[in-house]
Amino acid sequence: MNDTPRNPGLGADEPRGPANPDMAALSDAKLQLNQAGEARMAAVLNVARFHGVEMDLDGLRLRGSEAAPPPPELVVWLKEAGLWARGVQMNFRQIMNMESPSPIILLLDDGGAALLVGRDRGRGVLVLRDPRQPTSAAPVLVDELRLKQVWSGATLLIRSSRHGALEEQPFNLGMIARIVWGDAKILRDIAITSVTLTVLSLVPILVVMRIIGVVIQFHSTQTLNLVIILMLVAVLFEAIMTWSRKMMEVVLAAKLDAKLNLMIFDRLVALPIEFFEREQAGQISYKISQVNRVRDFLTGKLMNAFIDVFMLILLLPILFYMSAPLAWTILIAAALIAAIIAVFLRPIGILIGKVIAAESAKGSILIETVFGIRTVKALALENTRATQWDASVAEVAELNVEQARMANWPAVLTMPLQRYCSYGVILVGAFIVLHTQNSIDSASLFGFMLLGGRVAGPLVSLAGLLDEVHQARASIDQVGHVLNRPNERQALTTGLRPRFEGAIEFRDVTFRYEGAKTPALDKMNFKIPAGTMLGLVGRSGSGKSTITRLLQGINRDYVGSIRIDGTDMREINLRHIRKNFGMVLQDNFLFRGTVRENIIAGRPGLSFEDAVRAARLAGAEEFIERLPNGYDTFIQEGSPNLSGGQKQRLAIARALISDPRVLILDEATSALDPESEALVNANIQRIAAGRTMVIVSHRLSSLLDCDLIMVLDQGKTMDIGPHKELVQRCAIYRHLWFQQNRHLAPEGFDDESSQPAIV
Template structure:
């Protein structure tokens, strides 16, 4: 934010909250649009600006302890003097808050009383409209998703209820046979009961099958929807998300979907429904004997309490197992990806030892988890047998006292087993349930992160001309880290070629990532054809920018399939045209299968120069008006680099081109060359202008590379 805007603390506070939500605001555009000056903005105008930028805003007059846990933070503090600060955190135990002062840029700890005197407990609560409208991923997501299948779930629940009613038949039949048929020796009654029992059994079998089929079909639909949502959302996350996490860790989180799938599609939900309807048996048991019912319920309650007690430790061990599994998985991915380095350094032995260390930790955590599950399962089985013995012991006493018949006792025992059975099956599934809970949490790390595109009003243009303007651009990776790009200002006319050089870590590659909106700038703005790129649709923007990196990833498939990735409907004529411009057509023609040659995983069947030329052809297939080459030739041999440089005129023709390079010979024909150091521009000019300054950094680099006399 520019210095003259800092006094408008309301806009500053809103901008900070927007950044926390990863929403890009063009503060300069807001200042111009609403004709703001250095004076503080009135509350009503600030609320209008917030709502115009797709946030919801409500003014609340509540103490901090009332706000904590009820509303999202940060919130904007409305000071009594008309300025604004940010409420970052509330600590109820210490009765204090953490406040960020906009004017000073410092954080302070203020008590509840100090906050009261500062602002009279007046706050603006902000939530982003789109983020707030989305259901956070968790079991709540499944609940809302299941509500889309109300009719199906209703049928499943009705089927479960009827199945439980049918389950009443067996104990009742047993009671009648023991108390009536055997006593009266009535064979005719026995035949009728047997026929009815078989009919009920067949009907119950068909109903059970139908119930499970319907539910499994619905569960598979939800599973497919979640799998599709997961992949789509993962690839809509900002680039920073992937930079901050290891590939193996992300893959491990995605695989948690299998854990959830197993829990949903197996017997788990059916068991939960059976537990819900098993209270029908409790009612029947209560009609037989209050004492025996109390004994059965007591034992089941003890088993349930046992599992509630061990749940924290169980979750802790599940967490440890996940972490050790993620570490070993990440190490495996890194080891296989870097296999060439492993073999060239002959470090297989040390890699094996490290892998065995990771494996030992994982196996140890798995053993501890399984051991705990086995112990708890053994205790529950012992308690179940204890319940059976207790019911028989007290039941026989009731039979002797003529308060129960033999048939009633056996029927009660069967009812008790049918009541405790689903509960014990649920207990046996407790481990899987906890794993599913953790799986939901892990997937939530992906699905609850906001995607890049948050605005429904993202700008797309009919076409680009290629004008790029940097206006006092500043960027840093973390709030407390130094600036990587500092006050970068430069104007690029359409069709110009710009070389950017400087020592490692000077911010060259960061500039190209900012152009692509891989990162959001902290201050200033980048304009393409006069439009702030923060207001552009990032997918559309990147589709119109061709990028070639030092290491380009070729996907498994043919050469043609790799070239047409950005434009799947491209005809072969366009593919050949792009390949010719990139200098790739000749070597492709020499291959036995031509453009249908398989490149292997990561392009393993091709040389470095061949892969680079295919990458250039891929970047050109969409005919982008902005073209970026980020160290694209630095890892190539002289001949491969010369081939690409010889085609450079064709590659950059009609495009605004940015060439990042260490080798100055790569950029010496550029229209302008920017020399960077510590994120700043220290020199600008064409090759001859920069060489004329013998005390300049460019001249020094050129001489160090031995090019002056070359």
């Protein structure tokens, strides 16, 4: 079959554009790439446009000017644009047999790339195109031998993200079941192995039941030897099958664990920041960990339930064949067992929910204590936290005992019925033989003794499965409480990706925090051109940090309009905003790793020279060089080997590494000593060159070089202008200025009647 397209380019649905849009875009981005790098970039641009997506070239930074972008970086870049992408290893035959209407990128051995745009199965050749050439250029037909000379199988598959993908579906038992069903082949093999093992476990019983009497009666040694050999072979085969099934279960559990962990982490980091600000870290961690219980249920208990059902289907006809009256007694006993267990399911389920809630609260105390151990030590709160921990542990222990006591009742009440199914049925069978005319031979009675328990066991397990389902659902509810909340995924993968200049405008912006009675911002209006250095001042609670949160897209449920370079912020891709808006907070977190790794955390592909340049601009170079290993000094969790000022300067360097068009400093110099603050302030003009800066500071002296200073009060803009003008015309600003600079205060400045200074 020949499916070569008429036009060996992108096809009839290709968006119209300039003759060579790829190279023009590359030129605009000023990326210094060699031919191989250009080919890979152009290939990605081509396929992205095929799917209707314009890539943000500034979103990709290469490891070196002469290196082609590796597949992992390309995959991340494509995913950030909202496309599905995966790097795989394929061979010529697999590529030839694929039914894909979209182009496929072949990553060549020399670092370049080729676009697969068609196949000629009749002649056994692939239709390839150089992605750097115009779409009207003639394609190249390549056979397997020629392709192997330049291609070792590295392939990049790209498609549009499908609606209803796992990342978008609610987290529930059905979604997890679909993940498990994705490994249908392994499930099929496990099922076949389980059925075989079930049959093998019954064969010895049936053989012994029917043959042992004959062997004893006729003293047939040869028959006994044959039976022994057959049983040994069966046991050996059963051992091999058991080992194989266990390994398949391990592989299935590992694959399911990997898929669940990847999906959960992606969903977790897509949640908005306000969720993490409201919820306790310990409770989030405990609820997420409940997914392990669900995994164990699907790969363990549910699999065993399948085996139990098959066991029942296989055994019941055999029991009824041997003796219908005895088989009915076993069924009645099993039904009573199931009824007893069903009565206790609801109260046990309620107690399980209480245990989970208590365990969550206990975990929250532990993690909160670990995170705040410096405060605990500094304030000697060990005994106080220990008292809270003891109370939590006692509550969990009490609930566990209560739940175990409740669960013990059905086990005790059903024990006589289970014992009847195991060996009591023999007594009933003997009674039937002695007092009725039904004839049951000794082999049948012996078979009921061996097989009766195997019928009761599965029935009890199936009744207990309801309890397991209840626990699994409770665990899924805990995980779903975290993962099924509204997230930022759509905002992170869709929207415009314009090139920023840095003009900011607020139009009647009103924002209220959840549960607050008064708005944090009340019809806020201001406008600054690109390249402006804007200072924000005001008393505590006036809305300074709220403005920075809105600019970062942390809170998006505001009323009004925020425009960046004239474009409504809600229409811009959220990840694009955050990558182009640098942010330095008052209290910054540094990751475990070296100083260099922390500086380039947002752009891991950048070079050592880029890290040095950012550190120098932030005033961090001088102390980094004094560290034991310089830029390779390892920072432990909590940064115990760095001072507050050093951490702050590293955070500023980390924000500058991506050369953001807008830089936000929210009390960024508050933790600095006077010398470090003076050093950073001396670099402010260099830092501000070519970018818009928004600086929140309670030290007005650090804002003197700002082009504009905006004075806030109760969420409103009271005035905006340079320092000299505000001192003259704005009473709030003048008061704050003289309060901090009393030696400059005019006569008559009353400190006692003054407003409280900003915090």
